Amino acid sequence: MSVVLVINSGSSSFKYQLIEVETAEALASGLVERIGEPIGASKHKTAEGSFTAEVPIPDHTAGFQVMLDAFAEHGPSLEALAPVAVGHRVVQGGARFFEPTLITPLVEINIDELSLLAPLHNPGALQGIKAARAAFPDVPHVAVFDSAFHQSMPPAAYTYAIDRDVAEKHRIRRYGFHGTSHKYVSEEAARFLGRPLAGLRQIVLHLGNGASATAIDGGRSVDTSMGLTPLQGLVMGTRSGDLDPSVLLVLAQREGWSPVELDRFLNTRSGMLGLAGASDMRDVEERHEAGDADATLAFDVYIHRLRAYIGAYLAQLGGVDVISFTAGVGENSPLVRRAATETLGFAGIHLDPARNEARERGTRVISTDDSPVTVLVVPTNEELEIARQTLEVARTQ
Template identity: 50%
Template sequence: MKALVINSGSSSLKFQLLDMDNESVLASGLVERIGDAEGNIKCTFHPDTEKESVVKKTLPIPTHTVAGQMVVDLLTDKEHGVLADKSEVGVIGHRVVHGGENFSKTTLLNDAAIAALEDTVPLAPLHNTANLDGIRIAQELFPGVPQVGVFDTAFHQTLPPHAFRYAIPKDLYEKDRIRRYGFHGTSHKYVVGECAKLCGIDVDKINAITVHLGNGGSITAVENGKSVDTSMGFTPLQGLVMGTRSGDIDPSVHAFLARNHQMSCDEIDNMLNKESGLKGLCGLNDMRDIHAAIEKGDKDAELALAVQTYRTKKYIGAYMAVLGRVDAIVFTAGIGENDDIVREMSLAGLENFGIILDTKINAQRVKTPTLLSTPESKVQIWCIPTNEELAIAREAVALVSK
């Protein structure tokens, strides 16, 4: 079966086509700047193989519907395409950012499910509106093909009430659904499953701390294969220090800024989401640029790295307490997979907890799952590349194959 994975953003459309017989990627691409005067589309066919070829185009892409048709045209193109006809696609998996409390698992997107998904739009108006657009367009372009929703929040629906409830008036939870939801769930679920295989532990018995560090970042405590706590909350703003997001902050800062700087709620929200985090601390939000600045003696960049890794370490320690027994700590995503300095600083001083990093192995650049701990370490430390598209495709195929 061939599975098409779609991630529809407000001005972008990311896609990947996989042959699920061997889980190979047939094509992968991105349409961006949809609605601008000039848009871009890039598609890589047979990536990371001898047959790899790339098509790039710059042209007006007025709507997501046009973008979707362009993707179909590329995939079925006689010169580069990997489909003789679009009817070869057997299932379409959609990444959906927010499932609220309506969706605790991968779901077939029929009319009832789409109506329930529309009910979650107030929780993530920008992302879920775009996700719904992608679903509707895929229904038009691929009539009769099963559409499946895989939700970033679903893995965290196993959080117990004492972990997901905020200590605010009860009505705000019951009427407005204000609670911790968590995000990056597809990534956390994927790497904990891979880690269980590597450790030789059944996935429903493994206790792990999964550390997803990219421009956005989150940490999850996994007990017996299920998420029991996670750092992101009602929105992806809570938790770790991220590229442009502040992470945890005293809620009274909002009132202070409103009173003393006459900032509106929207202005404060924009600042905390887009002008804070690493960028707020040192003016840079790419960790590679931060390391380069540190080498030149930039003290703000040095502080930004220290703040980010300190916050990560605090969450690891907290989740050690939550779980009691930890079989493994897993680093993943762009920074987690590629930044040995961040990994080392995030684990420094945790040796008394049985967490001992092999610094020589850690310093190597790896593209495959790699054990980073010493033989003496009581907790295994892993770097496992995430693969959310494959995870979505697997779940979509598993659902329609039942």
């Protein structure tokens, strides 16, 4: 068996999955959270059920011991199903990492240095890496970077129109994120349709609490909505997305806000939460359909921005063969899918209302049979993609 343990670590929590890569089966999954608080919590799920615990978890090393105890008590046995490698999701790889990378002390240093570009993500990932390497010292550990898939973007797509010396000094450019999801979904779409990936022009819409759009030509990212950080682009649950930079200057001058306060405002108090008072699209939709004016405006702004990016990528690609909706909102909101595409008939995009409304699972077509552009719902599986990339690296060691 080719079993890989996938770790997605943040500053106060980490998620994990034990995956049999050849069969794509998740043998177990879990969450360890509230790390550093007086009482932490863990949830461990297997085919036998879900098991929870509340115990002190002072740091990530203790958190990994909680995970190991859960495997020992509830299974599956890590002796019988020993992972051949551990894969780690790392958000920001900068321009240094453009493929999954075997973790060494030097790679850890680089991930730490790149925390300047992802202060909310890379430090937690590094803590998880160190704890995992202590818990599993005898197997390869591999970093899979969210930004790596977008390293194929041309300079015209990733370059900001600012002084180039300043940009180079501070490594300011567009990097893009959600790369493992965009890669997985674009390849799954080609497999599902039985068409060569190299011949497809695709737009993938990863719509969750965080959201991004990517133009993919022949399996390569050529443009994406997120930028230097995951703040740019689409409207998100608590993030503003695209914004006139002068807004920050106005707020700094009139409110006296520091850079830290501005960052928190745009990342945690904006987006759907800022407009409607709710970050979950399900709540916004419910209130929108009930006639709530704030929720309706929030929904309209969300859709306006989403259509704008679809239109831009139609132009960049010179047309599109496949559009895929994925992640929590993309997979589960017929209203968002319908609203996002209802003005795009001119481009050959026609949704089938019954298919769009059907509460099915799995990859499926939601466009009409005669639609020149195929529209899909493709459930993302970032953990499986990380496991696959991790195994490829491990097999070369």
